[in-house]
Each structure stands twice: as structure tokens, then as C-alpha cells.
Amino acid sequence: MTSEQRRQVKLLCYVHWILSKRFEVDSGVRDLYTLEEVVTMPGGGSLTCFSGAKLTNRKDLFAQIGWFVYYMLEGEPFNSKNKALTALMVIWCLENYKLEFDKEKVIEFINTVDTMRSGNSDISSWFANQCK
Amino acid sequence: MKRKIIRVGSSRGVLLPREVTKAMNWEFGSQTELTVDEDMSQVILKTIKIDIPDDYNPEHLKQIERTLKNNFDVLGGLDD
Numbered sequence: 350m351t352s353e354q355r356r357q358v359k360l361l362c363y364v365h366w367i368l369s370k371r372f373e374v375d376s377g378v379r380d381l382y383t384l385e386e387v388v389t390m391p392g393g394g395s396l397t398c399f400s401g402a403k404l405t406n407r408k409d410l411f412a413q414i415g416w417f418v419y420y421m422l423e424g425e426p427f428n429s430k431n432k433a434l435t436a437l438m439v440i441w442c443l444e445n446y447k448l449e450f451d452k453e454k455v456i457e458f459i460n461t462v463d464t465m466r467s468g469n470s471d472i473s474s475w476f477a478n479q480c481k
Numbered sequence: 482m483k484r485k486i487i488r489v490g491s492s493r494g495v496l497l498p499r500e501v502t503k504a505m506n507w508e509f510g511s512q513t514e515l516t517v518d519e520d521m522s523q524v525i526l527k528t529i530k531i532d533i534p535d536d537y538n539p540e541h542l543k544q545i546e547r548t549l550k551n552n553f554d555v556l557g558g559l560d561d
Contacts, residue, residue, distance in 0.1 A: 356536055363537075364545055370506075371549065372557055401541050425561065432559040441548040456555050 357388040374429040383424035415473025423464040449481040
């Protein structure tokens, strides 16, 4: 893993810890390998949009979001609240990029998307179509 | 508030009321630090603060916490 990927793992663990305290649910990582997979994009890339980087290419931004959502929901790396963590990070990211989007639709999508039918590129396309 | 010192095995102890543990966000296993001030006849019980690692931007973390606060209800409705 690169240092940036490790940093993102720590960030997700921190955010999940906050979530688990707020919702009084089980904290902790269920599967570290799966969590590493979430932040490891092909070619040594990582989810820089969640650590505050300002990507100028929208395609890269939605590719990262698609990757993150797919691997979080498919792998469920934490003991609890995987969907809530996914939605929280995506909402924060979209707001950070000052994009217009329907929050309820995003949450509904994260809650219902079937990772057996939709891959990371399908999810990426959905977000690209929903956000202005 | 007043509390009596009680026996806990061969030691002495003071039970912390629920409102105190709730206000301090203390749970079983939470780390605390006791400081004795003999001159003032007082004991101070503090939370051990954890420093955020240098490679984190505290403002970034605060933004995420604000997003959580603003969306608490809808995020709470997501089961998994």
C-alpha cells in the first residue's frame, strides 16, 4: 500500500469510529483486506477526492466515487454502518466539490444498489448523471 | 455533587453517576487520568486526549463531522 492509501484507511476508520459512537453500534474493522481494497484503485491510485484533493477532471472524481461505493457495499469492511459510512463520505465529497445533487436520491441509491448487477463503472455513471 | 468512598475489594472507590459518564462520554475501558493536588485537597479526573496524527487536516475531519450532524436522521435509517 502507498502512504496515501494508508492515510485513507485511517481516515475511514476514524469516520467509522465517530459513526459507531453516534449511533451506538459495534465499531471496528470486520475485514482489513477488504478495507484496503476499498482505497486501492488500479495502477496504485487511491481515493484522493475523500482526502480533500481537488480533482479537476469530473471523470476521475466519479470514477473514484464509483469505486468507493462499489467496494464499500460489496465488501462491507466494517462491523456495522457500512452504508451509512458510504453515504456520509459521498455526501461530504459532493458538497466539497459544490455539486448539485438530490441527497435523498443518493441515499436511496446507496441503500438499494445491487452490487451483483452494478459494477463500479455503472455506479460511477449513475453519479455522473445525477450531479451537476 | 457528593459521593461516598466505598470499598471495592481491598481498595477504595467512588462510583461515577450516569450523568457524569454520559457528559464525559466515558464508557467501560475509557482511559482517564487522575491528578492529586494535596495543597488544595482535591483530585482531578480528566479524559486522556488523543492527538490527531500530523497527516490529518483537523478542518477536514470537522467538515465530515458536520456533514454527519446535518444528515444524522437519514444516515441512521440506513441498515447494514
